[in-house]
Amino acid sequence: MKPRPHEPPSTTPRKAADATSDTTLDIRGLRVAFGDAAVVEGLDLTVRRGEILALVGESGSGKSVTARAAMGLLPPGARITGGSIALDGEDLVGLPPRRMDRIRGGRVAMLFQQPRAMLDPTATVRDQVAEPLWLHRGLSHREARRRVTGLLRDVGIPEPERRARSYAYQLSGGMAQRVMIAAALAGEPGLLIADEPTTALDVTVQAQILRLLKRRQRESGMSVLLITHDLGIVATTADRVAVMYAGRIVEDGPVAEIFDAPRHPYTQALLRASLLRTEADRLYTIPGSATRARELRRGCRFRPRCPVAEGMGVAHSCENEEPTLSSCGSGHRSRCWVRPSGAVGA
Ligand SMILES: Nc1ncnc2c1ncn2[C@@H]1O[C@H](COP(=O)(O)OP(=O)(O)OP(=O)(O)O)[C@@H](O)[C@H]1O
Ligand code: SF4
Ligand SMILES: [Mg+2]
Incomplete structure (x- = not known):
């Protein structure tokens, strides 16, 4: 994949305004547009040091665009038009391409949905896993190549010496994703961004890969943004x-709290429509189709599909003004005019 640098280029790395040491990634007010059409708008997202933050939402909500913006790998035609993306306090927006190249694969690495497609078909597994070691960790080529077998063993690849000589086409999907994880972790990144890393794999392999990711995350203490x-x-x-909807975060918080007491009607609907649904909810799907970030200029973006606005007496606010992401519990925030008390927020 050809990296696409953030624009506009700048030569001086900037400090984000209020980055804190317990934060690895701090995205504030991010806006990404294709031409004039914003697909991510006013996005605030924080990944704390050493945690796994899951980013969820329907197809088209802007999850991958957000991840690619953070990696400086936006597709052609996309541009960051506002906000900041602070990695360990350093704003990545506008960094010169060469500096971004040094950060990518070193301080931050990414896993994609189609691991085989991301591997270089002309290079051996050994060469690809060794690259971050000499590129980002200063090892000699010889020492880097020597360490590959151990890294492949760490991610559960049997016969690592033999596998190191393989090419991408010789690997199963699960094996290719293990190789990608080995390559991603070789650079000892502080942040791993994993965009649907198991969606293309069968269920048994999915579970193995997720267990592996979690184990390696605990061992290394890295932060993970898991889409x-x-x-x-x-x-x-x-x-x-x-939880992301139409280019914005509509709710965030600890997993247990959000699963036990989701506040935003969209999160409630997502949970109801998910595999976690009860017998009674088996046929439930979220009504209507996902709102695109570019479609609505006024009011709450979920309004066209929201089942609670009328009943709670907040419809006027919902139509006219977008709610902010506000606290509704310890570390729990929701973007809805219906507050925990049932009152309309100011
Ligand atoms: N190359 C592109 N050109 C134009 N629009 C694009 C392009 N890539 C993404 N978009 C638009 O940006 C929006 C966000 O896309 P994105 O891929 O981030 O969604 P997503 O949340 O990752 O969805 P999915 O769950 O299907 O992966 C969508 O409305 C999509 O149509
Ligand atoms: S602000 Fe209104 S429309 Fe939006 S989710 Fe809350 S109740 Fe529904
Ligand atoms: Mg995506």
């Missing part, structure tokens, strides 16, 4: 969850 549409994965893997 998934699978709330079962969130429940078993993540510490906190952020």
Whole structure:
């Protein structure tokens, strides 16, 4: 994949305004647009040090665009038009491409949904896993290549010496994702961004890969932004969850609290429609289709599909003004005019 640098370029790394040491990634007010159309707008997202934050939401809500913005890998035509993306306090927006290249694969690494497609078909597994070691950790090529066998063993690859000589086409999907994890972790990143890393794999392999990710995350203490549409994965893997709708975060907080007491009607609907549903909810799907960030300029973005606005007497506010993301519990925030007390927020 050809990296696409953030724009506009700047030569001086900037400090984000209020980054704190317990925060690895702090995204504030992010706006990403294709041409004039914003697909991510006013996005605030924080990944704390050493945690797994799951980012969930329906297809098209902007999860991958957000992840790619943080990696400086936006697709052609997309541009960051506002906000900041602070990695360990350093704002990545506008960094020169060469500096971003040094950060990518070193301080932050990414896993994608199609691991085989991300591997270089012309290079051996050994060469690909060795690259971050010499590129980001200063090892000689010889020493880097020597360490690959151990890294492959760490991610549960049998016969690592033989596998190191393989090419991508010789690997199963699960094996390719293990190789990608080995390569991603080789650079000892402080942050791993994993965009649907198990969606293309069968269920048994999915579970193995997630267990592996979680074990390696605990061992290394790195932070993980895990993008998934699978709330079962969130429940078993993540510490906190952020729910995205139409380019914005609508709710975030600790997994247990959000699963036990979701505040935002969209989160409630997502949970009801998920695999965690009860017998009674088996046929439930969220009514209407997902609102695109570019479609609504006024009021709450979930309004066209919201089942509670009328009944709670908040419809006027919902139509006219977008609610802010406000506290509704310890570390728990929701973007809805219906506050925990049932009152309309100011
Ligand atoms: N290359 C592109 N050109 C134009 N629009 C795009 C492009 N890539 C994404 N978009 C738009 O950006 C929005 C967000 O897309 P994104 O891929 O981030 O969604 P997502 O939440 O990752 O969805 P999914 O769960 O299907 O992966 C969508 O409305 C999509 O149509
Ligand atoms: S602000 Fe209104 S429309 Fe939006 S989710 Fe809350 S009740 Fe529904
Ligand atoms: Mg996506």
